[in-house]
Amino acid sequence: MLKTYQLEASVFDKQDTKPKHVKSLTLSDIKRLPKFEMDATMQCAGNRRKEMSQVKEVKGLSWNCGSISTAKWTGARLTDILKAMGFKDEDFNKKYIQFEGLDVDPTGTPYGSSIAMEKALDPNQCIMVAYEMNGEPVPADHGFPLRLIIPGVVGARNVKWLKKIVLSDEESHSHWQRKDYKCFNPSVDFNTCDFDTAYAVQETPVQSVISEPSASSSISADDGYVTVRGYAFSGGGRGIARVDLSLDGGETWLNAELDNNGQSPYKSWRGHSGGHSTHP
Structure with a gap:
């Protein structure tokens, strides 16, 4: 071929x-x-x-x-x-x-x-x-x-x-x-x-996902804390500036720690992976 x-x-x-x-x-x-x-x-x-x-x-x-x-x-x-x-x-x-x-x-x-x-x-x-x-x-x-x-x-x-x-x-x-x-x-x-x-879908929208712990799973906090991990991604080259996490249905919010992928926030083609937050 x-x-x-x-x-x-x-x-x-x-x-x-x-x-x-x-x-x-x-x-x-x-x-x-x-x-x-x-x-x-x-x-x-x-x-x-x-x-x-x-x-x-x-x-x-x-x-x-x-x-x-x-x-x-x-x-x-x-x-x-x-x-x-x-x-x-x-x-x-x-x-x-x-x-x-x-x-x-x-x-x-x-x-x-x-x-x-x-x-x-x-x-x-x-x-x-x-x-x-x-x-x-x-x-x-x-x-x-x-x-x-x-x-x-x-x-x-x-x-x-x-x-x-x-x-x-x-x-x-x-x-x-x-x-x-x-x-x-x-x-x-x-x-x-x-x-x-309708227009054909092109650029992907911003979104974030909790991958750990998985949905509906049972978790334990042996040391009093639980670590939440996931990814955030936005299409069109737009970088992720911040990921917020709520443990009470949106009443209060905490900032997750992002892994820096070293790209410009205005020309970012790679999603932030491994972002995490640890909470009591």
């Missing part, structure tokens, strides 16, 4: 019947571009869906709080790849950039996603195409040979097994961009809602 693999990119106008300015790079070509490394936390849009269903049943895998992880990604910046392909300035006037993977659904339609072009071109967003994860080739389950990494954005937009990039004035027509991963108020019926009236 690697001998024939190529990452393809093109420009598509609605009035055209097929893409134009089709370009491609091999995996070796991409590895010759300036190497970019980044630690980034990725979270599924459905993380903690199990808790959501305790309020009102929602569709999808019943994730608890573990559908999130941090890895070191190595690859090339998306902007460097587009420049190496020789696209012209006017090509970047398109509204969106679409991404397509090698995986297909039962109808034969490839998985896809898209983000705004202005986000894709912003150097502060650190968007990259990765060929290594934690110092090794990206594992098959995580998107070998190339995976798109858009830090601070829901996992659904970080396309695995990346095969194609399209510059377009339209969002991806993928089911997962148009007919899923959108938010509605609790009174809306998922089976009859009009997905075209």
Whole structure:
């Protein structure tokens, strides 16, 4: 597969019947571009869906709080790849950039996603195409040979097994961009809602999770104290400034101690993990 693999990119106008300015790079070509490394936390849009269903049943895998992880990604910046392909300035006037993977659904339609072009071109967003994860080739389950990494954005937009990039004035027509991963108020019926009236979910919201002790578990305080641990994460590169903990239903609050991950609070792609607080 690697001998024939190529990452393809093109420009598509609605009035055209097929893409134009089709370009491609091999995996070796991409590895010759300036190497970019980044630690980034990725979270599924459905993380903690199990808790959501305790309020009102929602569709999808019943994730608890573990559908999130941090890895070191190595690859090339998306902007460097587009420049190496020789696209012209006017090509970047398109509204969106679409991404397509090698995986297909039962109808034969490839998985896809898209983000705004202005986000894709912003150097502060650190968007990259990765060929290594934690110092090794990206594992098959995580998107070998190339995976798109858009830090601070829901996992659904970080396309695995990346095969194609399209510059377009339209969002991806993928089911997962148009007919899923959108938010509605609790009174809306998922089976009859009009997905075209809502925006596709992109950046993840701020949240914090108590992972220890686990929910409904029995605990003891042999020395008179209990240590509470968990994680806090916010999408869009926004760092976590503070985590507050209440032991009395919100009447009073205490500050948790955060592990400093050494990143700027305005450009933080890695979640704070191991934050803890010890209380009598």
